[in-house]
Amino acid sequence: MRTDVAIVGAGPAGLSLAACLAGSGLGVVLVERSAEAVLARPPFDGREIALNHTSQARLSQLGAWGRLSAEEVAPLGEARVLNGHMPLTLRLSPPERAGEPLGWFVPNHALRRSLYETVAERGEARFLCGRTAVGLELGSRDARLELDDGSAISARLIVAADTRFSRLRGLAGIAADRLDFGKTMIVARVEHEKPNGRVATEWYAHGYTIAMLPLGDHLSSAVLTVSPAEAERLMALSPEEYGAEVMRRYEGRLGRMRLVSTRHAYPLVAVCARRFIARRFALAGDAAVGMHPTTAHGYNLGLSGAWTLACRLREAAWRGADPGGASPLFAYAAAHRRASLPMYHATNAIARLYTDERAVAFLARAAVLAAGAALAPVRRAIVAQLMARPTALAAA
Numbered sequence: 001m002r003t004d005v006a007i008v009g010a011g012p013a014g015l016s017l018a019a020c021l022a023g024s025g026l027g028v029v030l031v032e033r034s035a036e037a038v039l040a041r042p043p044f045d046g047r048e049i050a051l052n053h054t055s056q057a058r059l060s061q062l063g064a065w066g067r068l069s070a071e072e073v074a075p076l077g078e079a080r081v082l083n084g085h086m087p088l089t090l091r092l093s094p095p096e097r098a099g100e101p102l103g104w105f106v107p108n109h110a111l112r113r114s115l116y117e118t119v120a121e122r123g124e125a126r127f128l129c130g131r132t133a134v135g136l137e138l139g140s141r142d143a144r145l146e147l148d149d150g151s152a153i154s155a156r157l158i159v160a161a162d163t164r165f166s167r168l169r170g171l172a173g174i175a176a177d178r179l180d181f182g183k184t185m186i187v188a189r190v191e192h193e194k195p196n197g198r199v200a201t202e203w204y205a206h207g208y209t210i211a212m213l214p215l216g217d218h219l220s221s222a223v224l225t226v227s228p229a230e231a232e233r234l235m236a237l238s239p240e241e242y243g244a245e246v247m248r249r250y251e252g253r254l255g256r257m258r259l260v261s262t263r264h265a266y267p268l269v270a271v272c273a274r275r276f277i278a279r280r281f282a283l284a285g286d287a288a289v290g291m292h293p294t295t296a297h298g299y300n301l302g303l304s305g306a307w308t309l310a311c312r313l314r315e316a317a318w319r320g321a322d323p324g325g326a327s328p329l330f331a332y333a334a335a336h337r338r339a340s341l342p343m344y345h346a347t348n349a350i351a352r353l354y355t356d357e358r359a360v361a362f363l364a365r366a367a368v369l370a371a372g373a374a375l376a377p378v379r380r381a382i383v384a385q386l387m388a389r390p391t392a393l394a395a396a
Helices: 012-020 036-040 053-062 108-122 167-171 228-235 239-249 298-319 326-355 359-374 376-387 390-395
Strands: 002-008 028-032 048-051 074-076 078-083 089-092 103-107 125-129 133-138 143-147 152-160 176-192 199-205 208-216 219-226 257-259 264-273 281-283
Touching (some): 012 053, 028 152, 036 108, 036 125, 053 108, 053 298, 053 390, 103 208, 152 167, 208 239, 239 257, 264 326, 281 326
Parallel strands (some): 002 152, 028 125, 078 199
Antiparallel strands (some): 048 103, 208 219
C-alpha cells in the first residue's frame, strides 16, 4: 500500500491530525490496533478532557464539536486550588464581562467517537484497524511501515501518535526524557448529595491529591492521586466502600457520595521527546509530549500540535512540494517545541511542588497561593492561560 501520510494511532491526537488534513488532497492511512467497532463506540475509560476555548473553536471548525451531545459537554464555571487545610484558596474565574466558561469537560471516549465520526464521514482517510506497527524504515524518498500481519505501507511521511510510551519513537531512534512521579491517578465518576456549582476543585492534601471535576450539578469526576500501593488497595474496595472513601478524603464538602462508574488507574509519567521529527517521520500528541494532568493542558497541546503539523503539510501540498520533506517537518518541530517545552517544564515543576510533603514545599505552595489570591494580575494571567481564547492567541 502507498499513501502520502500514514498515522499510527487513532486516539484523539491521531484522529485530530487526520481531521485537520481533510480536504488537503493528501492520502491518509490510520493504523490502529483496536477494531474499528471500538473506534466507533469507544468504551468509557474514566478520563475527562479539559478543553480550552481555542480547542473548542478548532473542534467546531473540524465538525467534531457538533457531534457531542449536550450531556457530554460540561462547562467549567470556576476552578479552585487548596493547599492542605490552609484557609486561603486560589479562585480562578472567567472575566464577568465575558459571559463564558473557563472551559469545558468532555469524556475522552466521547471525544474519540466524535473525531472518528468526523474522519469516517469525510471518507478521505483509510482505516487499517486491528493492526500493529512492528517495523520502520526511514528512507530518503519514502518511509516504510511494517505491520504485524506481514503487510507494509510506503508513505511520504509517517506520524507516530501511539501514546507517550511510543514504540515507533524508539524505532525512529528518537530518545525521550521521562519523569516518573511515582504516583497513580484513579479516575471515576461519583454522584454527590450537594451541588458542585460547576466549580472544579484541586486539593493538595497530606499524602494525596484529590480533584473534583464538575460534570453536572450532582455529578463529578473524582480524581485521586496516591501511591501505587494505596491505589491497589483503593481499586480493590467495593463500590460502596470506594464512594465512602472519596467522601472521607474530600471531607464531606459535597455530602454523601456514590460511585456510578467503573474505576480506572493510570501511572503518572511525563514524557518529552528530545526531537519531534526524523527523516520522513514526525511525532504527534503524547508521543511528542505527554503532560502531567495537573494543569489540564494534555489534549489542548496535542490538538495544537496536530493543527500546526497539518498546516505545514497542507502548505506543502498546495505548493506541490513533498509533505514528508525537511521544510514542513522542521517548521512543525520548531513551532511545536516553542509551544510545548515551556508548558511541559512549568507543569512538571508545579506537579513536583504540590506533591512534595516537606515543610519547605508546604510553605512554598502557601506563598504561591497567597500571591495568586492577593494579586489580581496574577489571577488574570492564569485565567488567560487556562481559557486560551482564539482571539487572544491571534492577537499574540
